[in-house]
Amino acid sequence: MSLYQGVFKRDVHIAFKQKAELLQPLMFLLMVVTMFPLGVSPSPDTLQRIGPGVLWIAAILSSLMAMERMFRDDFQDGTMEQYVLSGMSLAGISAVKVCVHWLVSFIPMLVLSPLLAMFLNLTFDMYVALLATLLLGTPLLSLIGAIAVGLTVGLQKGGVLLALLLIPVFIPLLIFATSAVDSAALQLPYYPQLAIIAAMLLLALAIAPFAIAYSLRVSQN
């Protein structure tokens, strides 16, 4: 167990040493959201109507930006090879790394979310629903995303390819998350949507670490 703790501590330390890499996806998120009132309409009603979708799409896009670095440095400097050879479970290490990635890239996003909700004129009920979907949905983004990141980590140009692979896979999450926030806007219960997202999260938690480990081995060749 202490070995996994060591990996955890090391990854958190490294993440906080690379502040630019942490902040850039957040700024990207902020700027994407800013473009919508300018491009669509600044009217509060329109913004409230499109807000949940805009926030979730922006969150998915910025998470795609942040995701690439999940395994990249470890892969390039050979740390990943050491992990594979160390005899520790690669699935366990992947789970730890995904966890760290979620903590350092999505928690700041959650912190930023009240500001974004205010920009898009969401009501308090909608914001609560949004926060719930983000809390359940973003770990799912990290887990599923990590499979594709593991596959593309050895490629020189992974960026657009990663988006191409992941966007179709994220569509159900987008549908359920935005519909939960829409239900909240109409004062309807949104537990069914949250329950489905939670179910998908549990499925991913059970399967994804092994898939990530397998894809890292494929990349390692």
Added chain:
Amino acid sequence: MWKWLHPYAKTERAYQLCVTLQPWLWAGAGVALFVGTLWGLAFAPQDYQQGDSFRIIYIHVPSAILSMGTYVAMAVAALVGMVWQWRTAYMSMIAMAPVGAVMTFIALFTGAAWGKPMWGAWWVWDARLTSELILLFLYFGVIALYGAFEDKQQAGKAAGVMALVGVVNIPIIHYSVEWWNTLHQGATISKFDNPSIAPEMLWPLLINLLGFAFFIGAVTTVRLRNEIVLREMHRPWVQALAKKQVKGAQ
């Protein structure tokens, strides 16, 4: 039980199997497509509501069903490759990918052409249309990932993982969009005990479905043969084959 299957893990045996199967598949595709299409387009009765324009069903439904069937076949091939470490399984997976993508495109295209006179729009964001479009994206993802790797062995494994992630996701996508928005009519021919389509309309459809399946099989064997020859160029049997071909041409 699976012993008879194992020799086909060798590329040479798989190649020979393709050579044997190919004429039968082409013949089956030719006969079934000819009979089914002619029957469907010329002899099946008109629809009481849609008139003649319903006849596009004979292309639309088989391609739509088999676009999904091909994806599942790809995922099965990927799983076989992963479990038994067969290179030929990955090769057949990637041989199927563009064929399936084209089927998906045909389904979308004929659907749009059918939707315009019936619904008054080329495209609506309906559940089935959307999930078919996402299926096309999943195919693109697998093909793009395979193309991105230099080492085709590794490429097959990586694309296989993505195909499996997609196949887990297909039912989720299907139900999510179903729940999100539905305009498309319900399933017509899957309820076999009590189909909501007249038998004289159903028969040509089933024959065309078979024809499309044969056609996909035939194109896949051609592509698989190409893939095997390209990947195994250094093997003596491929070189002997190439020499024979050159001599035959002279």
